[in-house]
Amino acid sequence: MSWTFTDEATLERGFSTTIETFWQRQVEQSVMTGKDGVSVHVAWCVPNNARNTVVISSGRIESLLKYKELIFDLYQNQLAVFILDHRGQGLSGRMTDDPQHGFVASFDDYVDDLLTFTDTIVAPRQVGQLTLLCHSMGGAIGALTLLRDPSRFSKAVLASPMFGIRPALPPWLANSLVHTGLAWNRLRKKRSGYFFGQTPYVAFPYTLNKLTHSKVRYELFRQLYDEERQIQLGGVTSEWLHAAQVAMNRIEACAPQITTPTLIFSADGDSIIDNDRQRRVARRFADAQLEVIPEAYHELFTEADQYRDKVLTQTLDFLTQP
Template structure:
């Protein structure tokens, strides 16, 4: 018999009944966060976090946009943070997309007349791209921070891809090693905070999960020539975790008439947690870009 909801707890032992959450199509509880403005919101903004991390790392973005009268919301993906699921293991990458659309639909149900934006970082960038591709007319814009558009060319040669798929058939639970936190940011304080955060996954990535990421990037590459929705891509040219050539390829191949690529010289992967000057620029860039695409506020009658 399934456990009653009152007894269900996060991986950290907190009852879901005490936390904001929603239940996905597989019956899994996904921990959720909301940054709701004090007055009427002008738009909805969904934030998709990256592999091995959690939605709590986007508090500064959420708070900043909230102060611009935007209603920001996010959840910990299955197998991440305070959500249910085997840690960083998933049967199909599409589950991330499906859950994102479910959360977006829940919020649109409460605010049906508001435009919807998506912000995605790293793996969350891949989720964001595939989510917007599934419903190309539903989103006012997509902001991608160091998105996973393609696998690192050095690790995704045809032979290595063949070996990865073969390993997935033979030993899907085999660990490929953990994410190297030193490549997250040039700001040592941010690296130390990442390492100390118990909600981040500090263990190894399984072959099965890596294969799902590979499948997602292959799907994105097929979709690029059909992307017409507005997007902003921010990427550091010293990023060793998500290759910048993927962002450049997306910018070149997507026929969208409203697209922008901004490259941060020398910056690492988590641009929003980079050195203060870079992180501040990223926050200003994404806030300004979204603000420019908002409907005009209703005129105040005297």
Template sequence: MSDLEPAPLVELDDDPTPVGTKAFWFEGHGGIRLRAAICPAQGKAKGSILFSPGRSEYVEKYFEFAREMTAKGYTLAVIDHRGQGLSDRLLKNPLLGHVVDFSDYARDMECLWPLIADQMPAPRILMAHSMGGAVAMDVLRRGHLKFDKMIGCAPMLGFAGASPVMTNAIRLLSTLGLKKLSPPGLSGGGALDPEAAKILTSDPKRFDRDIRRNKQEPKLQLAGPTIGWLHAALKLFKSLQGKTGYRQIDLPISLTRAGHEALVSNSATEQACKQLPNSICQTDKDALHEIFQERDELRDTFMARIDGFLKL
């Protein structure tokens, strides 16, 4: 990894970079330039975590989590998925979240792994939030990377409130060649959307931290998804429900749903757990979507669940 080009990190005074963290650029699937970071364990190593963030998220959003886990002896690696964070954007408008094929995210993680594998001690854990949950399931389904356990937080295995009318409209608009456009009637979202906190977290301090970082480095900002992104996600959801999807993923998996979820489908997560051979599905009834960014009393419960699952 020493020959990789160093990449910048965006630090806040009240959210410092974890000790020893190294960010770097690497070449993802198709030659795209991506950013990732590795945060080494402090003290005796207990294992390692490869983290797949949610849509619009980036390495620095998980600094707090990284400080906690590295202090417990886990090395943590985090990727900026293509089209977000400081990784290359895919459209002329850098604020539009786009992907051609949802499996490109998994392919990027497969490109990253050989670069860091010798620094990722066993047991090796795949962890994910939101969109990253769909990516993680795709990684496991593809079978090129091997992990001992997987942990998903509010995994995006379906869209909240999705209807046949909506899904058919997305498919039609995509077929008509409108993949790179924003879908009509969909809110832009993003870290600077003043309404976003109402559905993401009940912790104003952690939400404000995200806003301040996005203002400090505007290149981190991302707004809404494109029609093509939505269509690609729908195709992956359907594929995961097929014969080569969830049923073929047999490692221990813990999935946690937010009780006040407004973005992803909790019922889709429940259905996935019924198909996954070795899974646990639990609900944090008072949490909003971003449980990692929730207020302490909710977040602490979730972190304790992670610790317990890692010790099994």
């Protein structure tokens, strides 16, 4: 199958016209009520003669606004696309008194929201089979969702899934600091607090970034977060890290129980994810294909064309096969 994707040169010239115009004319947005009454911002678009339906589960700090180019490309290739901003980030509601806290009480809350989204927003508009497309933290959420409801999605693609985080500290020290942070927040009667060394939102220049080789895509990302200050998110809290540890341990332990046909991309130049653990877990899935993308950084959907085109081609080939 031949697919059409936006290239970096076209993106630089036409983002504000072609993709922004598409976003205003074709994409619908709404707010649903997630678990415990948290507001969850959602968006979708359904082309004529859609092949099937894809639900996007995004990464930490991300907003659906960051996915405009990807959503445009999927739509142009006849996929109905649905995406939500996970609780505590993007345009969705916060659960602490600091809107920049990277916080969640449990990754099960993310899963509850994703299933509610598919039940209430996606299902009434679904065309063809229902598939799942995940990035980073969204991959952990996706894996937990496949464990919770194995028959929900016919196929799943996980890009740079967060099955392990590359630590700056030895595991024993990181675990000790997480528990110290949790105890300190309980002592202060605070629901959350930044993990040691974490800060509010910081915008790094392209030359210091380890997310993508694409300068134009990185600068569009930073421009978006400068303009839409409400989607800015700082570092993780001790509570988020504890919840992530619990989630990743469960995924590793239960990986053989994930039976949904899955395509997993591992970015070989990833400095965010522990690729050794990620690949170990991926190989334990019951029905998964692992593809390593040499030299690519973490953000495979906003990488340079040479990496992104390969990932998207394999993704669409996989998701649209009968």
